[in-house]
Amino acid sequence: MLKRILLLTTASALAAFAGDDVRFGRCSNASLNGSYGFTAQGFTVAASQLPPPLQGPFASLGTAVYGGRGHVVLTASATFNGLTQALPPVKGTYQVNSDCTFVSRLDNGATFFASIVDGGNELFVLQTTPGVIASGVASLQFPNRRDDDDPSRFAGACRSVITRDVYGFISQGTGAPPTVAPPAAGPLAGVGTVSFSPNGSFKLTAVRSANGFIDPQPLNLTGSYVFTQDCNFQMTFDVVGFHFNGTVVNGGKEVVFLETDPGTTFVVKAKRM
Numbered sequence: 001m002l003k004r005i006l007l008l009t010t011a012s013a014l015a016a017f018a019g020d021d022v023r024f025g026r027c028s029n030a031s032l033n034g035s036y037g038f039t040a041q042g043f044t045v046a047a048s049q050l051p052p053p054l055q056g057p058f059a060s061l062g063t064a065v066y067g068g069r070g071h072v073v074l075t076a077s078a079t080f081n082g083l084t085q086a087l088p089p090v091k092g093t094y095q096v097n098s099d100c101t102f103v104s105r106l107d108n109g110a111t112f113f114a115s116i117v118d119g120g121n122e123l124f125v126l127q128t129t130p131g132v133i134a135s136g137v138a139s140l141q142f143p144n145r146r147d148d149d150d151p152s153r154f155a156g157a158c159r160s161v162i163t164r165d166v167y168g169f170i171s172q173g174t175g176a177p178p179t180v181a182p183p184a185a186g187p188l189a190g191v192g193t194v195s196f197s198p199n200g201s202f203k204l205t206a207v208r209s210a211n212g213f214i215d216p217q218p219l220n221l222t223g224s225y226v227f228t229q230d231c232n233f234q235m236t237f238d239v240v241g242f243h244f245n246g247t248v249v250n251g252g253k254e255v256v257f258l259e260t261d262p263g264t265t266f267v268v269k270a271k272r273m
Helices: 002-023 151-161
Strands: 033-044 056-067 071-080 083-096 101-106 111-117 122-127 132-140 166-175 186-196 201-210 219-229 232-237 243-249 254-259 264-272
Touching (some): 033 122, 033 264, 056 132, 056 166, 056 243, 056 254, 071 101, 071 254, 166 201
Antiparallel strands (some): 033 056, 056 071, 071 083, 083 101, 122 132, 166 186, 186 201, 201 219, 243 254, 254 264
């Protein structure tokens, strides 16, 4: 027992020192060590060399796992002009500067410039791939995780932690046919609450502004969710049939979502109330 206490104390001290390194601008590759859940929004244009149907509003959601030694693995779902694609895991490298900024390059050619903030708990990220105008925020999924922790333990924690409280959310993006029909098709935003039950169901209340048309009364919607891998899950709405991918971050204090329905480029950020 004493040995375990000493190990936990040492791990906590090392985590505190890592946070201090970020706050005092003494960063290195070791400052990035863990799994981050992220969302990003922006646009793709002709210079991206994507085919015309994929040029336009862009959004993505996923995880980036940094190993502390300059290597990263990114897994994501991305919506290109309303067409959602599940991207396979992509390996890459990163280099952290002493001022706590860093650059990253994936094996598929995507490049990024980012800042490490909040003691390493968050990353502000700009994609620097030509023809892509997108930025986003990545949040550490479990701030107290250690290198020797069993990943399955955190997957189980994600499944239970989101059922404890109600989340308030804010959302923004675009909606177009076939999911959103005129005259509501266009810019889309919403605010509301969502709660998850241990039995795999959820309840959501929201008011939306769809192309300037405001819901006259709050929408009360229900649906089901299922975890697919680690801290990632999928949501399906009853009746309306919407679909979202979700990722748990910040130890369950926050959840981020991406709508995956055709014609939508829509990101949701939720925080425990």
